[in-house]
Every structure is written in structure tokens, then in C-alpha cells.
Amino acid sequence: MKVIDLVEEFDLKVFSGKNGLDREVGQGYVSDLLSDVLGNAQEDSVWITLQTHQNIVAVASLKDLAAIVLVNGLEPDNDSVEHSNREGIPILGTKLGTFEMAGMLYGSIKK
Template sequence: MKVREMMERFGLTAATGGKGLDREVKGGYCGDLLSEVMASAPQGCVWLTVQGHQNIVAVAVLREMAAVILTGNRRPDEETLRKADQEGIPILIWPQSAYDLAGRLYESGVGKPAAG
């Protein structure tokens, strides 16, 4: 599933411009401690977090993430948006909790091990 398909399917809105929406979503990760996310987030994942400051962009670039999703209706800082647009990392907004969205994504097959 591409980022733009995920947005349409789950009703996510983009805070950034249109860059990076064709990235492939290969998994998901939830976390608000940057070192923990740095250590464990899978490549190509969407990262669900409450952190909206500029340093999330470097983590997303270095872990080669598909997108960052701010949960709980949090808004990213202006500097975060500027950096994210520059690096082509979409920043998306989700009004409800990380738990809620993570459940929906997993149920739809994102990051779910193949049955069998």
C-alpha cells in the first residue's frame, strides 16, 4: 500500500506538501522516545508518534520511513514541516489515539506477518 492509498483508506490528512506520497508502506511502529525508535523501527514503516518537533524528520530519514503520523490531533512545528518537505517525508495527522490507528493498520495487513 502506498502512503496516499493509506491516507484515503483511513482518513489521514497531510500536513506537508505532496512529496513522498508514493512511498510504499511496509510496516508500522509506535514510539515517542527517539533512541528507541532509532533502534527498532523497521525500514519503510509509518511511525506513529506524539512528537511534532523538527528532530523527528532526521529519525524518519535515517530509518528510511515511509511517513510520520502525528496522533492525538497534534500538529507539527513549522520547522518540522519545512524540513520534512525538504527531505520528502510526508507528515500526516490522525485525530485519535495511536492505539486506534495502529489497530486499524494492522488489521488491514500493514506489518502483519503473512498467515500460514
């Protein structure tokens, strides 16, 4: 399963990082604590978070994550968008809350 498949299946908004939409997704992780993600997220994960500042892109890049999904209709900060385009790590968005989004992604990725 690729990032683009998730975008299409769940009608996610693509804010940035279009270069990375063909990336394979293997796992998911949910957290708003950056050190938790640095410590515990698996590579190739989709990361669901409420954080919108540009350090999320640095964390995703260092951990080789596949994409970031912002929930509750949140939008990324401008420098997050720039950083995401540079790194080719997509920032996606949904109006859904964390619980619903995580449940749907889990169902799809673990299929």
C-alpha cells in the same frame, strides 16, 4: 500499499512532504522515544508518535521510514513541516489516539 492509500483509507490529514506519498509502506512502528525508533524501527515503516518537533523528520529520514503519523489531533512544528517537505517524508495527522490508529494501520498493512 502506498502512503497515499493509507491517507485515503483513514482520512488522514497531509501536513507536509507530499513528494513522499507514493512511497511503499511495509511495516509500522509506534513510539515516542526517538532512540527507540532509531534502534528498533524497520525501514519503510509508518511511524505513529506524539512528538511534533523537527527531530522526528531527521529520525525518519535516517531510518528510511515511509511516513510519520501524529495522533490526538497534534500538529507538526513549523520547522518539522519545512524539513519534511525538503526530505519528502510525509507528516500525516489524525484525531484518533495511538491505540486506535495503530490498530487500524496494523489491520491494513498486515492484510
